[in-house]
Amino acid sequence: MNYKTLTSKKLLITGAAGFIGFYLCKKLLERGCQVIGVDNINDFYDVNLKHTRLEKLKPYKKFTFIKNDISDKTIISKIFEEYRPNIVVNLAAQAGVRYSIENPDVYIQSNIIGFYNILEACRNYPVDHLVYASSSSVYGSNKKIPFEETDFVDNPVSLYASTKKSNELMAHTYSHLYKIPATGLRFFTVYGPMGRPDMAYFGFTDKHFAGKSIKIFNNGDFENDLYRDFTYIDDIVEGIECLLNNPPMSDVQHKVFNIGNNNPEKLMTFIETLEKSLSYALGREVLFEKVFEPIKPGDVPATYASTELLQEAVGYKPKTSIKEGLQKFANWYVNYYELNKKQTFDNSQSK
Numbered sequence: 001m002n003y004k005t006l007t008s009k010k011l012l013i014t015g016a017a018g019f020i021g022f023y024l025c026k027k028l029l030e031r032g033c034q035v036i037g038v039d040n041i042n043d044f045y046d047v048n049l050k051h052t053r054l055e056k057l058k059p060y061k062k063f064t065f066i067k068n069d070i071s072d073k074t075i076i077s078k079i080f081e082e083y084r085p086n087i088v089v090n091l092a093a094q095a096g097v098r099y100s101i102e103n104p105d106v107y108i109q110s111n112i113i114g115f116y117n118i119l120e121a122c123r124n125y126p127v128d129h130l131v132y133a134s135s136s137s138v139y140g141s142n143k144k145i146p147f148e149e150t151d152f153v154d155n156p157v158s159l160y161a162s163t164k165k166s167n168e169l170m171a172h173t174y175s176h177l178y179k180i181p182a183t184g185l186r187f188f189t190v191y192g193p194m195g196r197p198d199m200a201y202f203g204f205t206d207k208h209f210a211g212k213s214i215k216i217f218n219n220g221d222f223e224n225d226l227y228r229d230f231t232y233i234d235d236i237v238e239g240i241e242c243l244l245n246n247p248p249m250s251d252v253q254h255k256v257f258n259i260g261n262n263n264p265e266k267l268m269t270f271i272e273t274l275e276k277s278l279s280y281a282l283g284r285e286v287l288f289e290k291v292f293e294p295i296k297p298g299d300v301p302a303t304y305a306s307t308e309l310l311q312e313a314v315g316y317k318p319k320t321s322i323k324e325g326l327q328k329f330a331n332w333y334v335n336y337y338e339l340n341k342k343q344t345f346d347n348s349q350s351k
Helices: 019-030 047-057 073-083 104-124 159-178 200-209 233-244 267-282 308-314 322-336
Strands: 010-014 034-039 063-067 087-090 129-135 182-187 214-216 254-259 290-292
Touching (some): 010 019, 073 104, 087 104, 104 129, 129 159, 129 233, 159 254, 200 214, 200 322, 214 267, 254 308
Parallel strands (some): 010 087, 087 129, 214 290
16 A cells, blocks of 8 residues: 555544654644544643644644544444544553553553454444554563564563553454454654653653652662663654555454664663753753652563564664654753743643
8 A cells, every 4th residue: 555545545543632643643644644533632641732732633624533532332333433444543542551550440441441442343344454552561571682572471560561462362353353454563662742741751851840850760770770662753653654554464464563663772871861952952951850769560671672573564664863852852842831931840731
């Protein structure tokens, strides 16, 4: 499938007001695609940020937005019946490893029941391709790196990871039984402008400008620091777009791919790069006040994506360095919160 073919399709994207969902919608709309976006605009993080993203999508004539929750089976079925999407990208989910320990109910509701509703809709209203979000969290505390799609992933260390592994199993079953071409994507620590405030890089920045210290959960052990495969948002969207333009072969109904940077960085290196990026954006030095604490339950020591399978399948290869990606985030953050126009930062505006 080329871009010309893709523009003849109807694409349903859930989580359209979310971080990845917004950028994917925007790119597809720029290509001239017809996009139906669904999101419940929950308050897990700043809803103003979600509305800001949606405002940027509204000018596109081929964009239709529906405010609804994928856990409502009746509504989802009606959306599929009315719009008959050819391609579905399910990005709606309750995110966050640590929050799954505090509030497990919402993870079952959104990630399990919600995804089941999407699968049922794809069964009753057949689609050309279902792409859905999984997570690098499924690898749990695997010590073998880089993580490969063939690795054993039956020992998740958080409920969030369990729901994502469950999604893969559910998709495999529905694909097998009902011949639904489905592709799961294991995302690796996605970051960038207009990102999620609950993510570490965003939260660190918020806390600094609120005059607070940041907590770093690595035991203060710089020699054995946490490693993360930080992946810039544009690279993620490019990978998804490549997959949408290269649907599965008819004899391969379900596939799972890593989608990451394939270049893990120490957490402290990432933090130091963020400090430098904010310093450059503001024109003055930014240094976080750091408090080191033990690793949190559910966290893993390293994430490192092998991306060979995805590269072989669609030619995807990420290219954005953390220096370049964090500078873009810092520039956006300073502009969005107008930090150059005021001396203090009211952290409540981002909560």
